[in-house]
């Protein structure tokens with residue numbers, strides 16, 4: 001971030017409490033629904049050929065259009081869905097938001113390990129119906145071992161950390177990829193992405209649940 005004190009600090013003000021509260025109050029949110037049909041249709045675009053970088057993740061996130069100044073399902077929480085195709089080993093990465101996973105379909109494991117994917121003692125094996133977690137700043141990678149794709153629902157406090165300008169990410173794994181997740185530093189959660197990548201991304205998806 002570039003800044004200078006040469007013209008003072010005209011972004012810093014002292015205000016009365018009533019004005020302060022007026023700025024804090026947010027528009028209320030309407031109750032929502034995101035249909036399973038829409039989510040499954042979105043999953044259909046992630047074929048073997050349509051991946052992010054070779055071993056990176058992909059998926060869709062539920063967004064509430066009433067949210068102002070943030071994104072996600074609720075101001076502090078996001079819910080994302082990700083398919084992992086048979087045999088896929090996704091890339092190790094870590095972030096300072098927690099990941100809570102509900103495994104809807106398939107079978108596999110998550111390696112939670114700074115040392116790599118081969119150590120069996122740090123794997124968390126899962127199958128449909130299980131809930132697993134990768135706590136904040138634990139390096140993790142998912143592997144699908146079933147013949148059918150695995151489907152993951154992930155609950156994150158990603159939006160809350162971004163809103164606080166406090167989100168840190170190493171994605172993919174490696175200190176050279178450590179980033180403060182704010183505008184102007186990274187265009188995406190994945191440090192391999194460029195702005196041009198995002199513009200021509202074939203994985204873009206948008207659907208509004210109609211009924």
Ligand SMILES: [Fe+2]
Nearest residue numbers: 093095099140
């Ligand atoms: Fe993650």
